[in-house]
Amino acid sequence: MWIPVQINENSAEPLYHQIETQLRSLIISGVITEGTLLPSIREFAGDLKCSVITVRRVYQDLENEGLLRTRQGTGTFVSHIGDGAMEEYKRDTVGKALESAVDIGRSVHCSKDELEQIFMEIVERKYRAKE
């Protein structure tokens, strides 16, 4: 199975963290479904041009979080994801995205009211377009 993880070599974020974050969100958001067999550590490392040490660390972390399980001799699979994890993930990713938007707003000296107004405008526009 090919996993759509995109590495940014120039990012300050450590490689294992980039891979882990993206793989976690692919699993929790359901892009990679329960029971999927992930690539072997060596195969994934080859795809991502990283070392097996990094991939092993990512698999181990996500296994500890209960997102993956490893069956001796067969490989690493995606586990069942509970609704709680899904909710938490939603809050987490949306929260992070908004936080960086607010940071950008502050860096160009937006007031709180201005930010709220921009936010509401975007929400209105996007949700109206959908309905």
Place this chain on the structure above:
Amino acid sequence: MVQMAIELRNVLKQRRNKTIGPLTMNLPRGYITALVGQNGSGKSTLLNLLMQLTNPEEGEIYWFENRYDSGLPLELRQTIAYVPETSITEENHWNAEEAAQFRQHWYPNWDESYFQDLMDRFEVPYHMRLSKMSKGERRKFEIAAALASRPSLLLLDEPSSGLDPFAWKIMIETLLKYMDENNATIIISTHIVEEVRRLADYIMLMHRGELLGMAEKDSLFGTWTEVWVQVAGEEELAELSAELPGGINFTMDTPGVASFIIEQFSKNEKRIQDLGVKVIKSRSLELDEILGLWTQGHRPILIDHKRGD
């Protein structure tokens, strides 16, 4: 528990006009280690020592945690494959088929169907004398024959020299697949950055006969970042460099923009911002730049494997 494929203890090799060593290193089993360094830094000598094609004047070498001072036993040799920098001449008068027959005699794990499969994939002619082959064809034969012996330890001395990009890609994929399916260990001496990126788990740097150390690849590639910042002038840049003791090469690039190189940018980024300095752009250094800094004494985070860690 980590098992060692190779261990060197203060290994010293005297060459006519230079000294290699003392070399001390531990190479864990199951990984691909890229051996890098300038021409003449001692990479091939190190590989020759591991094949006992040459013996050290001082120090100890361990293969799979054993010493064999009076010669590598046959059973061990049969698990080691070596692609030397220049092919041996003894097989020159044979074609690939005959050379394979000869090797099959010495390597009990010889996998003939795997050999033929690799030869087909590489499109190497079977019935041409090895000495008549082009450099690339000969190289492909050597790689296929080395793998067909199903080694536990594979030593590759610049294996891709002479390979076209298609053959190169097949070689990379083949080596990765071999590692995936076998608990093997590969040491590959190379100058090709992309080869290191695609294959290596660890990087070992040699410089003027000395081993400068071993680093985990991803940690090494993330070590240094070049950062461009907005500063008013030399004075402000001097203040900034005083606040960043790990930084080097502070330079004014154009009026208002300066650049420098810093370690562990992920940790230092916030510090720079807290100083009120705007980061315009950043990029990770390339392998050649990293190795350049390393040989100048800017050491990255090194790994020291201990038996049984």
